[in-house]
Amino acid sequence: MFQEIKYYRFGEAGILLEFGDGISVDMNQQIHNISRWLNENPFDGFIETVPAYNTLTVLYDPMKFAHPEKSAFELAKNRVKMRMESMPKEEASSRHVIKIPVCYGSDFGPDLENVAKLNSLSPEEVIKIHTENTYYVYMLGFAPGFPFLGGMSSRISAPRLSSPRLSIPKGSVGIAGKQTGIYPIETPGGWQLIGRTPLELFRPSLNPPTLIEAGDQVKFYEITLEEYHSWEADHGHND
Amino acid sequence: MAIMINKPGMLTSLQDLGRYTYQQYGVIVSGSMDPFAHTAANLLVGNSEGEATLEVTLTGPKLTFGIDTFIAICGADLTPSLNEKAIENWRTISVRKGDVLEFGNCKWGCRAYIAVAGGYDTGRVMGSKSTYLRAGMGGYQGRALKEGDTLPVNSDGNGFHPTSFNWFISHEPRAMYLDMNTIRAVKGRHFDLFTKESQTAFFNEKFKISTQSDRMGYRAEGTELKLQQQKEILSEPVLFGTVQVPSEGKPIILMADRQTTGGYPKIAQVAYVDLPKLAQAKPGDSIVFQEITEEEAQISYIIQKIELDYLKAGIRLKNRE
Known part of the structure; x- marks a missing residue:
C-alpha cells in the first residue's frame, strides 16, 4: 500500500x-x-x-x-x-459536507460582474455554476482555515487581479484561475471577489480551530443581503 | 505586577518558540526570529526555553518596572541602559520597582530579546504566547506593544535567586554570530530544476537583503535565479529558513511569520543554526550561501541544543554556589 x-x-x-x-x-x-x-x-x-x-x-x-x-x-x-x-486497512473516511451560505455580488462581490463578462455569462449564471458543484478540500494553507478547493467549473474561471488588493475583508469568496476559495481573516490578496459568507472559518478558541478541515467537501448556497445581516445578528458581528 | 510601556519602539512583540501542532489548519508558527538569543535570555533568568520574551526590533522601547525582578537582554546590541546607566547584553540583571529600561543606537544586529524571571503573564492562545500579528491573536492582545500598555508579569516569579552577577554568556556558545555573512544551507527539493548557472550562482555569489524584508520573509537581491523550464509546483509545506524563488527570480528566505504552505520552487533550506544570523541581519547586508549536507545541518542542530542544555545546567550551578 x-x-x-x-x-x-x-x-x-x-x-x-x-x-x-x-x-x-x-x-x-x-x-x-x-x-x-x-x-x-x-x-x-x-x-x-x-x-x-x-x-x-x-x-x-x-x-x-x-x-x-x-x-x-x-x-x-x-x-x-x-x-x-500498524494503520488499520479499512478506510475511515467520514467526509463531511460543509454548507457555506454566500451573499453574492454588490459590495461583497465587486468582481462578480467582471467574472461574468470574462466568461460571457450573466452574474446569475456565475452564481448558479458556483453553487452547483460540490468542492473537495485538498488542504488548508495560505491563512488559517483557508481551503484549497478542487472541482470548480472552468466556465467561471478568471485570472488573478494584476495588482492585488491590500485588504480583503474576511469571509470573502473569490476565484483565481480554476480555483475558488474563502478568505478566513482579513489579508491582502489577488483573487477576484464574487461574494461573502457570514460564517467564521477560523475560530481559535475551538478544537478544531477551523470550520472546514482538509478532506471535507464544501457546497455553496446563495443567501440574500437580509439573510446575511440576520445571520450576523444571530451569530455575533463579522467585522 | 507589571511593566509599563512608556514608548513601544519600532516593533516590540511577545514571542516564544512558536505555535506548533496547528499548521495543518493553516495557522502559522510565528515565534522568535532568533531562537538562540531568545533561549539564552530565558535561561539567564531561570525560565524554561519556551517562555515568551519581548522581541525588540532596531529601535528599542522604554519600559518602567512595577516590580523587583531579574531580566536578561540577548541578541542585538541596542545600547540598553537602566536608569540611564549602561547595561550589557547576555547577563542576568537585577531590577527594582520604578527602574526605567531604555535603548539607544543599534550597535550590532537587528533584534534583541528581553526575558523576565517568571515570564510575561498573558496566557497562551492555542498553546503559545507568540503574537500572530496578522490574525490579531496571541501575545499581548494580539498585537505589537503600544505606548501606555501595561504588560503583566507572573507575580510568583519562578523561584530564581541568582547569587552572583559578575559573569555573562561567553563568546563561545554564540560563535555563529562572528561570521555574519556566511549562511549555511542545504539544497532544496527543487534545486535541480534550476539552470546550471543559477545553481552555481546561488552557492557562490553575494545576495543583498532587500528593504522588503520583515518577520514573514527576507527578499534577497542578486543574480536572477531561473528554472530550466517553467514548472507548476503544487502547494506544499514550507519551513523557517526555506528559500523559495518566485518567477521574477529573486529568492525569498522564509522567516518566523511565514505562511504554512507555498507554491514556489524551493532552491534551498537554511541550516537552523544559522537562522540567528539572518534574524540579526539588516536590509542592505550581504550574505553568501554555503552548501552543507542535510546530515551536517541536523548534527549542528543537535550539537547546539546540547550546548544550550550545558548552558542551562551551568547557570543553575552558578546560582547555587
Whole structure:
C-alpha cells in the first residue's frame, strides 16, 4: 500500500512524504487518513503533520532521535514507517459536507460582474455554476482555515487581479484561475471577489480551530443581503 | 505586577518558540526570529526555553518596572541602559520597582530579546504566547506593544535567586554570530530544476537583503535565479529558513511569520543554526550561501541544543554556589 511513497529530509526536524506527482482525490484522501492516524497515535518525539495535495510532512524532535552513530532522520523515518504499517486497512473516511451560505455580488462581490463578462455569462449564471458543484478540500494553507478547493467549473474561471488588493475583508469568496476559495481573516490578496459568507472559518478558541478541515467537501448556497445581516445578528458581528 | 510601556519602539512583540501542532489548519508558527538569543535570555533568568520574551526590533522601547525582578537582554546590541546607566547584553540583571529600561543606537544586529524571571503573564492562545500579528491573536492582545500598555508579569516569579552577577554568556556558545555573512544551507527539493548557472550562482555569489524584508520573509537581491523550464509546483509545506524563488527570480528566505504552505520552487533550506544570523541581519547586508549536507545541518542542530542544555545546567550551578 505504501510502496510508492518517497521519503525526503525536510529541514532538521522534518520528513516529507511524497505520494505521487499530480492531483488526485484518492491519493489526497490517503494522505489525510495517514495524517489523522499519526496524530491520533503519536510516537515519542512526534510534533505535527502538515498534509498537502500530494505530500505529507511530519515534523519531529531530532533530540528524541539523537544517536552517536545513526542518523536521527533515519531513525525518525523508520518510526513513521512502523506507525503507518500498524494503520488499520479499512478506510475511515467520514467526509463531511460543509454548507457555506454566500451573499453574492454588490459590495461583497465587486468582481462578480467582471467574472461574468470574462466568461460571457450573466452574474446569475456565475452564481448558479458556483453553487452547483460540490468542492473537495485538498488542504488548508495560505491563512488559517483557508481551503484549497478542487472541482470548480472552468466556465467561471478568471485570472488573478494584476495588482492585488491590500485588504480583503474576511469571509470573502473569490476565484483565481480554476480555483475558488474563502478568505478566513482579513489579508491582502489577488483573487477576484464574487461574494461573502457570514460564517467564521477560523475560530481559535475551538478544537478544531477551523470550520472546514482538509478532506471535507464544501457546497455553496446563495443567501440574500437580509439573510446575511440576520445571520450576523444571530451569530455575533463579522467585522 | 507589571511593566509599563512608556514608548513601544519600532516593533516590540511577545514571542516564544512558536505555535506548533496547528499548521495543518493553516495557522502559522510565528515565534522568535532568533531562537538562540531568545533561549539564552530565558535561561539567564531561570525560565524554561519556551517562555515568551519581548522581541525588540532596531529601535528599542522604554519600559518602567512595577516590580523587583531579574531580566536578561540577548541578541542585538541596542545600547540598553537602566536608569540611564549602561547595561550589557547576555547577563542576568537585577531590577527594582520604578527602574526605567531604555535603548539607544543599534550597535550590532537587528533584534534583541528581553526575558523576565517568571515570564510575561498573558496566557497562551492555542498553546503559545507568540503574537500572530496578522490574525490579531496571541501575545499581548494580539498585537505589537503600544505606548501606555501595561504588560503583566507572573507575580510568583519562578523561584530564581541568582547569587552572583559578575559573569555573562561567553563568546563561545554564540560563535555563529562572528561570521555574519556566511549562511549555511542545504539544497532544496527543487534545486535541480534550476539552470546550471543559477545553481552555481546561488552557492557562490553575494545576495543583498532587500528593504522588503520583515518577520514573514527576507527578499534577497542578486543574480536572477531561473528554472530550466517553467514548472507548476503544487502547494506544499514550507519551513523557517526555506528559500523559495518566485518567477521574477529573486529568492525569498522564509522567516518566523511565514505562511504554512507555498507554491514556489524551493532552491534551498537554511541550516537552523544559522537562522540567528539572518534574524540579526539588516536590509542592505550581504550574505553568501554555503552548501552543507542535510546530515551536517541536523548534527549542528543537535550539537547546539546540547550546548544550550550545558548552558542551562551551568547557570543553575552558578546560582547555587
